[in-house]
Amino acid sequence: MNALEVKELHTYYGKSHILDGVGLHVAQGELVTLLGRNGAGKSTTLRSIVGLTPARSGSVTVFGKDTTHWPPYRIAGLGVGFVPEGRRIFANLTVDENLKVPVERPGPWNIGRIYQLFPRLAERKGNKGRQLSGGEQEMLAIARTLLLNPSLLLLDEPSQGLAPLIVQEVFRVITATRDEGTSVLLIEQNVRAAVEVADRAYVLDDGSIVYEGLASEFARDEERVRALAGASAEKWSEEEVGDASVQAAPGMG
Numbered sequence: 001m002n003a004l005e006v007k008e009l010h011t012y013y014g015k016s017h018i019l020d021g022v023g024l025h026v027a028q029g030e031l032v033t034l035l036g037r038n039g040a041g042k043s044t045t046l047r048s049i050v051g052l053t054p055a056r057s058g059s060v061t062v063f064g065k066d067t068t069h070w071p072p073y074r075i076a077g078l079g080v081g082f083v084p085e086g087r088r089i090f091a092n093l094t095v096d097e098n099l100k101v102p103v104e105r106p107g108p109w110n111i112g113r114i115y116q117l118f119p120r121l122a123e124r125k126g127n128k129g130r131q132l133s134g135g136e137q138e139m140l141a142i143a144r145t146l147l148l149n150p151s152l153l154l155l156d157e158p159s160q161g162l163a164p165l166i167v168q169e170v171f172r173v174i175t176a177t178r179d180e181g182t183s184v185l186l187i188e189q190n191v192r193a194a195v196e197v198a199d200r201a202y203v204l205d206d207g208s209i210v211y212e213g214l215a216s217e218f219a220r221d222e223e224r225v226r227a228l229a230g231a232s233a234e235k236w237s238e239e240e241v242g243d244a245s246v247q248a249a250p251g252m253g
């Protein structure tokens with residue numbers, strides 16, 4: 001049984017047809033990356049999987065259960081952890097308080113192990129969320145979701161806006177999560193970093209999957225990597241001049 005199976009997904013925002021037959025799967029214990037340029041429909045794919053923007057047709061199956069029309073809380077109840085774009089942590093709570101908000105589900109992760117995995121968070125236990133750097137906030141957002149001990153973890157662009165060294169740190173954590181047996185679907189604009197850690201890769205373009213293969217094969221296809229990484233780099237430089245508050249716009253519910 002796969003952790004996740006998405007078939008022929010068609011999703012709309014009003015009349016805009018955004019996902020045009022997306023199909024993908026994540027086997028148990030697999031780390032799969034979903035790549036694609038800005039606006040390709042990556043976030044919409046995750047939103048359809050977690051029930052925030054349900055698909056109009058097609059199906060989503062999580063650990064063998066057809067969840068296509070389930071509300072988000074029921075899907076979360078199957079052990080689906082979602083770290084949305086934009087690091088939603090509690091700015092006025094300390095790191096430690098942020099980590100005590102989720103109710104721990106039994107599993108490999110507890111607060112002690114989380115502090116071992118994220119030494120930076122352990123050092124800043126008593127600091128408020130708003131005092132953390134972007135990288136630390138992302139780590140805190142991931143840490144909080146890990147405490148739910150998800151069986152399937154969905155991450156929306158965790159490396160966005162982070163310095164290369166911090167990106168490495170975040171990806172080390174994602175790999176560790178997979179190594180604990182969690183199945184992971186990772187959305188990324190940082191093509192090179194993502195294919196380095198992933199087992200398999202998909203590329204989404206204009207609402208359809210246009211490539212599927214082993215991440216190691218994708219990484220060797222320099223032309224393809226460069227084309228996609230270039231498209232992302234353009235997007236990043238646009239964002240740097242933009243306003244950071246834009247990220248806070250779409251809420252989780």
Ligand SMILES: Nc1ncnc2c1ncn2[C@@H]1O[C@H](COP(=O)(O)OP(=O)(O)OP(=O)(O)O)[C@@H](O)[C@H]1O
Pocket residue numbers: 013016018036037038039040041042043044045189
């Ligand atoms: N709430 C919304 N209402 C209408 N259109 C939307 C909405 N959210 C996204 N879109 C549009 O849907 C398309 C896909 O967006 P999506 O965010 O899924 O892309 P993405 O691949 O995740 O890109 P990004 O890297 O910018 O997040 C884009 O054209 C976007 O403008």
